[in-house]
Amino acid sequence: MTTVVKIGGARAVDPEGALADVASLVEDGEDVVLTHGGSTAVDETLEELGEEPTYVETPGGVVGRFTDERTMDVFKMVMPGKLNTDLVESLQNEGVNAVGLSGTDGKLLSGKRKSAVRVKEDGKKKIKRGDHSGKIESVNADLLETVLAGGYTPVVSVPVLGKEKDGGYTAVNADADRAAAAIAGALEADLVLLTDVSGVYEDPDDESTKIDSASTPEAFETVKSAAEGFMTKKVMAAEEALEGGASSVVVADANAEEPISNALAGEGTTLEPGALDTAEVEQ
Template sequence: MSEEGTDAGGAPVGEPPVVVKIGGAKAVDPAGAVDDVADLAADGRRVVVVHGGSTVVDETIERLGMEPEYVESASGVTGRFTDADAMEAFTMAMAGKLNTELTALFREAGVDAVGLSGVDGGLLSGPRKSAVRVVEDGKRKIRRGEHSGTIESVNAELLSGLLDDGYTPVVSPPMEGKENDGGVTPVNADADRAAAAVAGALGADLVLLTDVAGVYADPEDSSTLIESAATPDELAALEEAAEGFMGKKVMAATEALSGGSARVVVADANADDPILAALGGSGTTIERSALGEADGDAEETEAVDA
């Protein structure tokens, strides 16, 4: 029989899982997030961690004697162009280095963490994009040889089984890219959107940790933090305010909410107790009600990055 206030797996009754996305920028210190995940896990809250690592990927590419390449998509989104050589460096950095190091940090903090890439068990899966539409010198072109994809399915059963057994999954791209001939190729996927897909599949709260306090009405003025968006009009204002990398996070938030997440919080990774503070109301909280009746698919982008 379960203890009062918990389910059979020891999780607090009525509380959804939490998916935490830890950014890969140099300015993001994961220490506070690691401690918070340890506290949540000790209290029986189920947590999945998804991480990026664009800075380390760039450094790995450069150490291999190449130059990181970024392109602008036809819809105006900037992302990494990942050819075969860049994909090799990407896999080395993300699944080989960062995922292992972050999993070790969690285990050191007492968290029973399990590191997974999106390829493991078909955790994150979708069709591979071998070509992308880009804009170069004001002209639209098609670049071939790309290794990226858009996540269409999440192996929620795998994650739920690990959570039920008391483990904390630590997930990173690459994802499982399905070829037209039935083959499988590891490909790049945006880590914010990966976290959104996982949160939607689990019906989890999503916390997107970054290097600023949330979404600002004026991106140059931290005093203009938008604390919440609960209506379609408020979401529209949030989307208009979000620029650059923040635009990707707001896009990921709408995808998570459309997929089944109840709320998304964009918050500062370097704040005291960043995850606990975000769940308590700090940062920018986006409620599912902000979607109104328009629960459709979020816009797909042609270029992605972790």
């Protein structure tokens, strides 16, 4: 069984424990695909360059980044550049023969580019043009399976390959949680989403209200209702992963001891395919 792990890019997330855990799993003969975020590093780099990151709200209330051409250039520099290279370097020091890949390599992650997005500003719905983003529609699972079969551990980052209306391709941004979900679905893997909290809480301010698991549509509706802020996208990604064929999804604490192993053993919030039997899938 393959495990896909996504390490969040928040300042509060320390990847050290997760990387050591990846090394232990690989040493035990497990296949691991590591993916990562990096929005915080992108924002910091933009600010160092004297530019402000732009976030927008969709009509549905989801807040996300607006990626103009300049921001896309910074993404290319930071994500498959510094962040991916740093993780590969760290894994090599843990004894893991890691290989860095972006979604554009070998058409690993691809879909249509969205050059315009619907946003809500001052209570009004508007169209904002010039975006460099896309929704992942295809995963080159053969590439990942070939890398894994060779004894290597893939470390995957956005950008992804966006198809233009004229048939050409452009590197575009995509949500890292949803990228991990697409990979987990394509590989029929377990997905572990590591973040800076220990799971999904019924009361977002009270860790004691953590939801341990959801294996029925009713339980999954409880999880979706509880998700707020950044957790909304993680639950959306979990739903897409299960719909795509993932074996399970766990939202867990990146800073816990042996965070991946403990997540797979039941720590965090575990979501199972049975939760989607009659649940409405968000697109």
